[in-house]
Amino acid sequence: MPPFGLLHRRAWASLFGQLLRPSGLVCIGEVHFHSQGTRDLSPQQMVVREKILDMVIDCFKRHGAKRLDTPAFELKEMLTEKYGEDSGLIYDLKDQGGELLSLRYDLTVPFARYLAMNKVKRMKRYQVGKVWRRESPTIVQGRYREFCQCDFDIAGQFDPMIPDAECLKIMCEVLSGLQLGDFLIKVNDRRILDGILAVCAVPQSKFHAICSSIDKLDKIPWKDVRHEMVAKKGLAPEVADRIGDYVQRHGGVSLVEEMFQDSRLSQNKQALEGLGDLRLLFEYLTLFGIAEKISFDLSLARGLDYYTGVIYEAVLLQTPAQAEECLNVGSVAAGGRYDGLVGVFDPKGHTVPCVGLSIGVERIFAILEERMKTAGLKIRTTETQVFVATPQKNFLHERLKLISELWDAGIKAELLYKNNPKLLTQLHYCEHMGIPLVVIIGEQELKEGVIKLRSVASREEVAIKRENLVAEIQKKLSES
Amino acid sequence: MAERAALEELVRLQGERVRGLKQQKASAEQIEEEVAKLLKLKAQLGPDEGKQKFVLKTPKGTRDYSPRQMAVREKVFDVIISCFKRHGAEVIDTPVFELKETLTGKYGEDSKLIYDLKDQGGELLSLRYDLTVPFARYLAMNKLTNIKRYHIAKVYRRDNPAMTRGRYREFYQCDFDIAGQFDPMIPDAECLEIMCEILRSLQIGDFLVKVNDRRILDGMFAICGVPDSKFRTICSSVDKLDKVSWEEVKNEMVGEKGLAPEVADHIGDYVQQHGGISLVEQLLQDPELSQNKQALEGLGDLKLLFEYLTLFGIADKISFDLSLARGLDYYTGVIYEAVLLQTPVQAGEEPLGVGSVAAGGRYDGLVGMFDPKGRKVPCVGLSIGVERIFSIVEQRLEAELLYKKNPKLLNQLQYCEEAGIPLVAIIGEQELKDGVIKLRSVASREEVDVPREDLVEEIKRRTSQPFCIC
Numbered sequence: 001m002p003p004f005g006l007l008h009r010r011a012w013a014s015l016f017g018q019l020l021r022p023s024g025l026v027c028i029g030e031v032h033f034h035s036q037g038t039r040d041l042s043p044q045q046m047v048v049r050e051k052i053l054d055m056v057i058d059c060f061k062r063h064g065a066k067r068l069d070t071p072a073f074e075l076k077e078m079l080t081e082k083y084g085e086d087s088g089l090i091y092d093l094k095d096q097g098g099e100l101l102s103l104r105y106d107l108t109v110p111f112a113r114y115l116a117m118n119k120v121k122r123m124k125r126y127q128v129g130k131v132w133r134r135e136s137p138t139i140v141q142g143r144y145r146e147f148c149q150c151d152f153d154i155a156g157q158f159d160p161m162i163p164d165a166e167c168l169k170i171m172c173e174v175l176s177g178l179q180l181g182d183f184l185i186k187v188n189d190r191r192i193l194d195g196i197l198a199v200c201a202v203p204q205s206k207f208h209a210i211c212s213s214i215d216k217l218d219k220i221p222w223k224d225v226r227h228e229m230v231a232k233k234g235l236a237p238e239v240a241d242r243i244g245d246y247v248q249r250h251g252g253v254s255l256v257e258e259m260f261q262d263s264r265l266s267q268n269k270q271a272l273e274g275l276g277d278l279r280l281l282f283e284y285l286t287l288f289g290i291a292e293k294i295s296f297d298l299s300l301a302r303g304l305d306y307y308t309g310v311i312y313e314a315v316l317l318q319t320p321a322q323a324e325e326c327l328n329v330g331s332v333a334a335g336g337r338y339d340g341l342v343g344v345f346d347p348k349g350h351t352v353p354c355v356g357l358s359i360g361v362e363r364i365f366a367i368l369e370e371r372m373k374t375a376g377l378k379i380r381t382t383e384t385q386v387f388v389a390t391p392q393k394n395f396l397h398e399r400l401k402l403i404s405e406l407w408d409a410g411i412k413a414e415l416l417y418k419n420n421p422k423l424l425t426q427l428h429y430c431e432h433m434g435i436p437l438v439v440i441i442g443e444q445e446l447k448e449g450v451i452k453l454r455s456v457a458s459r460e461e462v463a464i465k466r467e468n469l470v471a472e473i474q475k476k477l478s479e480s
Numbered sequence: 481m482a483e484r485a486a487l488e489e490l491v492r493l494q495g496e497r498v499r500g501l502k503q504q505k506a507s508a509e510q511i512e513e514e515v516a517k518l519l520k521l522k523a524q525l526g527p528d529e530g531k532q533k534f535v536l537k538t539p540k541g542t543r544d545y546s547p548r549q550m551a552v553r554e555k556v557f558d559v560i561i562s563c564f565k566r567h568g569a570e571v572i573d574t575p576v577f578e579l580k581e582t583l584t585g586k587y588g589e590d591s592k593l594i595y596d597l598k599d600q601g602g603e604l605l606s607l608r609y610d611l612t613v614p615f616a617r618y619l620a621m622n623k624l625t626n627i628k629r630y631h632i633a634k635v636y637r638r639d640n641p642a643m644t645r646g647r648y649r650e651f652y653q654c655d656f657d658i659a660g661q662f663d664p665m666i667p668d669a670e671c672l673e674i675m676c677e678i679l680r681s682l683q684i685g686d687f688l689v690k691v692n693d694r695r696i697l698d699g700m701f702a703i704c705g706v707p708d709s710k711f712r713t714i715c716s717s718v719d720k721l722d723k724v725s726w727e728e729v730k731n732e733m734v735g736e737k738g739l740a741p742e743v744a745d746h747i748g749d750y751v752q753q754h755g756g757i758s759l760v761e762q763l764l765q766d767p768e769l770s771q772n773k774q775a776l777e778g779l780g781d782l783k784l785l786f787e788y789l790t791l792f793g794i795a796d797k798i799s800f801d802l803s804l805a806r807g808l809d810y811y812t813g814v815i816y817e818a819v820l821l822q823t824p825v826q827a828g829e830e831p832l833g834v835g836s837v838a839a840g841g842r843y844d845g846l847v848g849m850f851d852p853k854g855r856k857v858p859c860v861g862l863s864i865g866v867e868r869i870f871s872i873v874e875q876r877l878e879a880e881l882l883y884k885k886n887p888k889l890l891n892q893l894q895y896c897e898e899a900g901i902p903l904v905a906i907i908g909e910q911e912l913k914d915g916v917i918k919l920r921s922v923a924s925r926e927e928v929d930v931p932r933e934d935l936v937e938e939i940k941r942r943t944s945q946p947f948c949i950c
Contacts, residue, residue, distance in 0.1 A: 040575070114544055117536045413567075
């Protein structure tokens with residue numbers, strides 16, 4: 001058993017493939033592995049994925065969102081300079097003499113492009129689709145180079161914090177509905193962060209670099225973060241210490257009030273705006289009944305460049321058992337307000353304020369998949385209701401006629417692609433695939449004008465008249 | 481400054497030259513040479529300094545799906561998926577890109593239409609061109625010997641897009657395939673049954689499924705005296721018979737592809753024929769064709785196929801058509817293509833013209849190309865061309881989304897009527913005081929006060945009624 005315990009065969013094989021084969025080597029006579037950081041989804045995995053997506057989409061629809069879809073790639077120039085440091089992780093398409101293209105890195109930038117392109121001022125949309133990032137994949141944590149995102153966004157000029165609050169409500173509904181266990185949503189605000197950096201006298205040019213250090217506080221201790229800021233990013237030690245006084249703090253709405261009273265921060269206009277909005281947000285979240293899931297966390301600094309206001313990130317709170325499994329997946333959902341992005345695309349610079357969230361289904365998928373494996377749950381991968389069988393030879397034509405009747409009536413049915421299959425083989429197939437009913441036809445049945453209808457589980461058989469076949473089956477199916 | 485302008489002009493001209501060559505279908509080497517020149521020129525221009533002026537658009541041959549188009553798409557997928565599930569298929573998913581070597585050598589002439597990813601220091605990758613090759617790779621990789629699966633996903637082809645006719649560079653395919661060694665023609669018949677069920681359920685008009693067999697085509701060419709080396713190229717000429725006349729096809733074969741006129745005539749005797757099972761019987765009696773082992777195999781399988789299709793009740797939708805020659809290289813047996821006989825045209829609409837809406841066939845050798853020991857897994861499948869179907873359904877459905885800016889109650893109610901929302905829950909000061917919610921049926925305009933705590937129950941009750949007559 002490999003030490004990690006969780007890697008299934010394919011992931012292992014892929015890792016070995018990377019270790020043993022230098023890139024670019026053409027393998028002759030070898031089974032071709034996946035491209036690094038991607039994977040197929042088997043039928044069992046697809047069932048789990050579709051359950052998750054159905055649940056997420058139901059929630060989005062419940063909140064009145066309409067679905068949008070955009071192409072897998074955009075003009076390269078659309079994606080340039082939207083992702084800051086992460087821009088190096090974008091997959092480019094080869095220049096084949098036409099437009100320069102890149103695979104989309106998220107669903108937010110395409111959304112902003114869509115709004116600007118179609119001059120839409122208001123929209124509540126959701127989008128479910130794959131995105132691509134050339135990160136170093138860590139398969140154990142469910143992080144791939146190709147992965148699925150579920151985004152929900154509200155675009156438009158509205159009264160403050162109502163849509164923002166709805167986004168957080170949606171995140172809570174989704175995470176609760178997926179029954180992943182206890183979770184926490186960290187909330188912060190870009191303006192508060194910028195305000196803190198300003199009052200701590202961080203040079204403007206270092207803002208982004210320092211933010212990305214602060215963001216690591218959820219994974220590494222303060223002294224390591226401080227060291228990075230001072231030693232690697234050239235920050236004065238006193239400045240780092242001042243930052244530390246703020247960013248290690250988290251709490252509820254009382255922390256918001258405290259920050260309002262902070263002598264330095266309250267001098268900063270930006271920070272005050274951010275704090276005011278957070279105060280309003282907490283009011284609404286209390287009305288939504290979710291305030292106890294929300295933590296105002298001053299260390300939340302989130303990578304992407306385009307956020308302008310509130311930012312949030314949901315993390316699962318692990319039980320000790322989960323921590324042992326090393327299944328630390330990081331955040332499972334995140335988002336924020338980004339008021340300036342559409343303006344970057346609009347030819348006249350008109351902007352449309354936006355706020356949204358993204359559910360990281362891959363990580364959720366990894367957790368649920370693991371859980372099902374541990375529980376030894378068997379998942380049906382087909383929905384077949386009836387199997388058409390015969391104990392005798394030379395009954396293919398009868399089986400084909402029968403199954404055609406069933407399909408015409410909308411009944412989900414299968415038969416073996418064999419001229420003369422053995423009855424036992426057919427019954428084993430039913431048991432293996434979880435098919436509940438079998439219809440059996442043979443010489444005797446043909447003579448008597450009946451079909452045997454058999455329950456696979458109970459093995460009870462009953463003879464029914466041929467002309468009542470469909471009706472009887474439908475009755476039987478509705479009973480179960 | 482002037483230097484740069486001159487350089488930009490050179491780039492523009494070279495770009496047009498490349499486009500021109502592609503349109504004329506010049507040789508691959510020539511095109512590559514000119515593309516290289518273009519890239520060199522572009523490189524001289526250097527990085528774009530200053531303002532980013534770009535055109536706000538999706539890449540050529542791609543499009544966004546608006547909410548309205550998504551609604552159409554979901555309706556169509558629902559029909560297709562429920563049919564696939566009715567036939568017991570599992571579903572899989574594969575990555576959008578494959579190792580370049582996986583796709584190499586699988587698509588014949590069409591290989592130049594594959595999108596490559598830039599070499600960024602890792603593996604060489606390409607965007608998938610269809611869902612069949614990834615499926616074969618999946619089977620080989622997992623050493624599967626049988627599976628019945630469907631897969632719905634986008635594929636990518638650097639084709640000449642004709643968006644008005646539903647031809648894009650990024651488009652959906654809905655594939656259903658049966659892999660495994662089975663008794664002959666049963667899975668093949670089921671594929672045709674599925675195609676018919678789907679096209680019927682979508683109600684996009686009357687259709688016909690043309691059927692042929694690679695072995696019959698190859699056998700026919702052999703007895704007509706077509707040189708082996710010309711088989712594929714003559715196939716692609718024959719395939720055009722659904723769009724152009726026999727005269728034109730013959731001219732292309734003789735004039736452009738160097739086929740002897742008598743050979744062309746001989747081919748013409750066969751490929752202009754189509755019919756039902758009687759044509760199969762007729763050809764089995766054909767003095768020349770019956771001497772060819774391949775053709776006999778193909779004809780024998782078609783005869784069996786027609787038997788099964790008759791039992792399924794769909795034989796009247798199937799036409800054995802000797803001109804069906806379908807592009808892709810990997811078919812080894814039966815091939816089929818569904819065409820709409822007449823796209824329904826409503827007042828003021830542009831007819832979309834005839835074209836195929838679904839196709840497929842048997843491909844027994846593909847998995848063996850991926851398996852290290854060359855182990856074969858026979859496969860047969862079909863692909864639904866949904867983009868064309870979307871266009872047709874879109875033209876028929878009327879859906880309107882309204883966004884109102886004014887929160888006035890009247891406007892909110894109008895929004896509901898137009899959007900088809902059946903119920904409105906209204907709360908105002910009075911309702912708050914009384915501890916009720918006013919529940920209003922949009923259709924009947926009747927209002928009733930519902931106690932706050934009973935609201936959810938009442939809504940559930942009303943919306944569970946048939947046709948949601950709330």
